[in-house]
Amino acid sequence: MEGSLVFGLFTALFAVGAAIVAGVKRIAHSIRDIFREQVVRTMDKTIDVVLGEIEGNREEIRNLNERVLELEAKSHRDGTLRISEQEELEYLRSERIGKMQKWGQSNVERLALVTSEVARESVLITPDKLHIADGYVGFASLNRKCKVCQRLLTLRRNTQEVRSLSSFFWGCPAFFENETLSHKYSEAFQMSDLSVFVDKSIEDWNVNDDELNAVVELGKRSVQKRVSQVVSHKIDQIICGTHAEPLVLKEKREPTGLLDQYFLRCARPSCEYKVKIASVGQLSTLLAETQGRGLL
Numbered sequence: 001m002e003g004s005l006v007f008g009l010f011t012a013l014f015a016v017g018a019a020i021v022a023g024v025k026r027i028a029h030s031i032r033d034i035f036r037e038q039v040v041r042t043m044d045k046t047i048d049v050v051l052g053e054i055e056g057n058r059e060e061i062r063n064l065n066e067r068v069l070e071l072e073a074k075s076h077r078d079g080t081l082r083i084s085e086q087e088e089l090e091y092l093r094s095e096r097i098g099k100m101q102k103w104g105q106s107n108v109e110r111l112a113l114v115t116s117e118v119a120r121e122s123v124l125i126t127p128d129k130l131h132i133a134d135g136y137v138g139f140a141s142l143n144r145k146c147k148v149c150q151r152l153l154t155l156r157r158n159t160q161e162v163r164s165l166s167s168f169f170w171g172c173p174a175f176f177e178n179e180t181l182s183h184k185y186s187e188a189f190q191m192s193d194l195s196v197f198v199d200k201s202i203e204d205w206n207v208n209d210d211e212l213n214a215v216v217e218l219g220k221r222s223v224q225k226r227v228s229q230v231v232s233h234k235i236d237q238i239i240c241g242t243h244a245e246p247l248v249l250k251e252k253r254e255p256t257g258l259l260d261q262y263f264l265r266c267a268r269p270s271c272e273y274k275v276k277i278a279s280v281g282q283l284s285t286l287l288a289e290t291q292g293r294g295l296l
C-alpha cells in the first residue's frame with residue numbers, strides 16, 4: 001500500500017530522531033545519510049527481499065500467538081500448566097518480543113530503501129506543534145524496553161492533564177493486561193525524542209496545532225467520511241504491544257465528539273490493548289497511513 005510506504009516510518013522514527021540529534025555533532029551529514037547509516041549493513045538487500053521478510057515475520061508472529069493463546073487458555077481453564085508448558089510459554093513470549101524488534105528493524109530497512117523517492121526531513125516537535133507527537137501515540141519504540149518484562153515501550157499521552165510536551169511518555173503495554181501480568185512501567189519523553197523524521201509532502205506536519213484544529217473544526221464531516229472508509233480495517237503500522245499484530249480501527253456507538261469517535265484495538269478477542277484516537281494528530285497519521293494524505 002502506497003500510504004504505508006510514504007508513512008511507514010513510525011516505529012523507527014524516534015530511533016532515527018535520536019540519530020539525527022547525535023549526527024548534528026558530527027561533520028555535516030545529510031539527514032538521509034544518517035538515516036541510511038542506520039541500516040548500512042543491510043543495504044545489499046532489495047525492497048522485495050525486505051518486504052518478504054516483513055511478511056514472513058508477520059506470519060511467524062501469528063503462528064506464535066496461536067500457540068501462546070492455546071497455552072494461556074489451558075492455564076486459565078485448568079488453573080495450572082505443566083512445567084514444560086510453562087517454560088514453553090515463557091520462551092514463546094520472549095521470542096515474540098524478538099520478532100517485534102525484527103519487525104521494527106525491517107521497517108527501517110524498508111524505509112531506507114524507499115527514502116530516496118520521498119521527501120523525508122527531520123522536524124522538531126515544538127510546543128505549538130504537539131500534533132506531531134500526538135500522531136505517534138500508540139507507536140512502538142525501536143529501542144526502549146520495559147525494565148520489568150523487556151517488551152518494547154509504546155508512546156502514550158496522559159489525557160488527564162493539559163496537553164504539553166511533558167504529557168507524553170513511553171509506557172509498557174502490560175498496562176492493558178490482566179491482573180497477573182499487569183504492571184506499570186514508563187519512561188519520560190526526552191529531548192532526543194523531539195526530533196522526528198517525517199515526510200514533508202504530508203502538509204499536516206508543516207502547520208501548527210491551531211491551524212490544524214481549525215481545519216478539522218471546519219471540515220468535521222469530510223474527516224468522518226474519510227475515516228469511516230477504514231473502520232474495521234487493520235492498520236499495518238500500529239501493532240498490539242502484546243501480540244505484535246496490527247490493530248483494527250473501531251468506531252464508538254455513542255461518541256461525545258469526533259475525538260471520542262474512533263479507537264484502535266487488538267484483533268485478538270481476549271486482548272484489552274487499545275489506542276484511543278483522541279487528537280487531530282492521530283487522525284492525520286491514520287489518514288496518511290491508510291490513504292496517503294493527511295487531514296490537509
Ligand SMILES: [Zn+2]
Pocket residue numbers: 146147148149150151172173174183185
Ligand atoms: Zn513491561
Ligand SMILES: [Zn+2]
Pocket residue numbers: 240241242243244266267268271272273
Ligand atoms: Zn493484543
